Amino acid sequence: MERIVLHVDFDYFYAQCEEVRRPELRSKPVCVCVFSGRGGDSGAVATANYAARKFGAGSGIPISLAKRRLEGTGAEFLPVDFAHYDGVSDAAMHVMRGHADVFERVGRDEAYLDVTARTGGDYARATHLAQQLKNAVRAAVSLSCSVGVSPNRMLSKVASDHKKPDGLTVVRPKGAAAFLAPLGLRAIPGIGGKTEKRLAAMGLATVGDLARLDVFALNREFGRRAGTHLYNAARGIDGEPVQERGESLQYGRITTLKRDSAEYEFLEPVLLELCGQVCAAAAADSRAFRSVGVHLVLSDMAVRTRSRMLRGPTCSLAELQRAACHLLRGALEEPGTARRLGVRVADLSGSAGQGDITSYF
């Protein structure tokens, strides 16, 4: 039987969470901000409600720019409160899980649901289920969301994005090609700014245009994996199953420095603190790691990474710090000034018996 997959996306999630706990915010523009702590307004907008977006103050733009665009509107600029959003997200995810045969959480505000069995592959029943899910989420956490219903993940993600906020878009298998063809290339998950530009240079603007290219040309231009993905996506084809997410494959933490710097002595204490946070995150899940990475974002936003494998898995903070400091020294040997600094661990083992079994001997 052909699958039916739902994609659920909470509308302007962080900002809506703030509206729910402070209803007086609903009448004005709201920007939820990540203040980076260098100047008063340094940082970026994580999420904004629609009243703010109307003025061009949306996700990802500098806070100072958002303030300029929202001058005189009575807009609110709130700092992110992840602990609160996590609680709301957990409650909403719990409700949604009960509507799925297979449930896959993606971040704080997205989920995929395979509902094939419980709908018998019937779109009328799936549409009804999607509406019930929206009602249940609203009843539980007062949050609106947008839902896509289709035969696969990719199409459902595009569909959930099609009508927002509070949307419900159903794409039946027979309607997939007609649904996708007029959409801009950016509608396809996996096509970001870079890929869109390359495709535009090839004279393409819509998904319909993309669907006219043959798979060989796409593989030649974008590599085998990405090329095949583009070819299939343009046709509404996606065989990826909905799967409960297992444990993380990596843990990382990055921060913006109080000031740009290329001096090891200035960066080291920041690095050690980041190591502590990353180590704690891994330890919370009882995971050991074998790969350690240091990540620099330079003043010009260029990225420099250095990583190394340890001799064996560890969960020692001291060992992580030793490796990270070594990597940082190496990274600073080339010219450039750091704006942001990050630490990452990977090659995880532990907990559910991941990693190389031989590492236990």
Place this chain on the structure above:
DNA sequence: CCCTCGATCAC
């Protein structure tokens, strides 16, 4: 095959 690194996407 293993490792490192940059690039890309997008939460």
Place this chain on the structure above:
DNA sequence: CCTCATATCGAGGG
């Protein structure tokens, strides 16, 4: 002026 976290791919060296 430019947040934060994770996953994946491919190139290139060994």
